[in-house]
Amino acid sequence: MPLLCPQCGKPTLYLETGGVMGDIYRCKNCTYIGNFVIESDDDDLSDELREARRAATGK
Numbered sequence: 166m167p168l169l170c171p172q173c174g175k176p177t178l179y180l181e182t183g184g185v186m187g188d189i190y191r192c193k194n195c196t197y198i199g200n201f202v203i204e205s206d207d208d209d210l211s212d213e214l215r216e217a218r219r220a221a222t223g224k
């Protein structure tokens with residue numbers, strides 16, 4: 166199951182660190198850093214991504 170960046174929607178995340186704060190992911194395609202990622206294996210990504218972007222960016 167790919168991990169998708171909540172900002173750019175690309176599967177370019179990699180695990181930055183794991184620890185007491187939890188896993189932190191960083192995106193190679195944009196500036197996103199955080200523990201929130203999208204795990205999706207279905208085709209209905211658009212709605213999911215829109216929700217995730219709103220949660221991540223506050224817009």
Ligand SMILES: [Zn+2]
Binds near residue numbers: 170171173192195197
């Ligand atoms: Zn990104």
